[in-house]
Amino acid sequence: MSIAENLARVRENIARAAEKAGRDPGDILLVGASKMNDAARVREAIAAGLPACGENRVQELLEKNAQGAYEGAELHFIGTLQRNKVKYLVGLARLIHSVDSVELMREIDRQARKRGLVQDILLEVNAAGEASKSGFAPEALPEMLAAASEFPGLRVRGLMTIPPICSAGMENLPYFLLLNKLFIDNGEKKYDNVRMDFLSMGMSGDYEAAISCGANMVRVGTAIFGPRAYPPGK
Numbered sequence: 001m002s003i004a005e006n007l008a009r010v011r012e013n014i015a016r017a018a019e020k021a022g023r024d025p026g027d028i029l030l031v032g033a034s035k036m037n038d039a040a041r042v043r044e045a046i047a048a049g050l051p052a053c054g055e056n057r058v059q060e061l062l063e064k065n066a067q068g069a070y071e072g073a074e075l076h077f078i079g080t081l082q083r084n085k086v087k088y089l090v091g092l093a094r095l096i097h098s099v100d101s102v103e104l105m106r107e108i109d110r111q112a113r114k115r116g117l118v119q120d121i122l123l124e125v126n127a128a129g130e131a132s133k134s135g136f137a138p139e140a141l142p143e144m145l146a147a148a149s150e151f152p153g154l155r156v157r158g159l160m161t162i163p164p165i166c167s168a169g170m171e172n173l174p175y176f177l178l179l180n181k182l183f184i185d186n187g188e189k190k191y192d193n194v195r196m197d198f199l200s201m202g203m204s205g206d207y208e209a210a211i212s213c214g215a216n217m218v219r220v221g222t223a224i225f226g227p228r229a230y231p232p233g234k
């Protein structure tokens, strides 16, 4: 199957899941998780209609960006972010999905104000409390939102989560539902620089389930680009 055929199928599935949930398919942004796919393959996906790309390594993003990989699409950062890499992303990434500490917010704020801009971010919730995963505990969300309101160089646009990997997408429903509840409940609280617009959840195995639980941003890699060829030992 070509990237264009894969993309068409994913978009059909998204449309069907959205309609089933009584939502407008046009309200759901498909972010192609393009890690380990070279600039040519990323361009192929964009030419076939992929509206946004998400990368999870800063180095790889910068290399592919220098090759013009993302022209015509939004560029998002979806991976674990180290503080010393923030300076490369601020102003380049339209949205940083994976912000999980006050220290990271402080550095994003600092770099954004230096450049005279406001960086859009999502806060990453560790819904299942897995020790191996990034993100903060659901209970810490109010604290994180209050902290965010102290940083004029950033704006919280919503929430993101990566639930446990499992074979059947439905097993993640409880986590998706929890995120949707946090998204709705905290959307009503008014902080100056917090607007709960985006709920980023769902990957190749479970994006339809995520959409049924309110996701309006899905991050899909394998189902668009095919299996990734991990180097030995990864």
Ligand SMILES: *Cc1c(COP(=O)(O)O)cnc(C)c1O
Binding pocket: 033, 035, 056, 078, 079, 162, 202, 203, 204, 205, 219, 220, 221, 222, 223
């Ligand atoms: C790779 C990745 C995805 C997509 O994973 P697939 O299972 O290939 O769809 C989504 N989110 C993040 C943060 C990723 O790193």
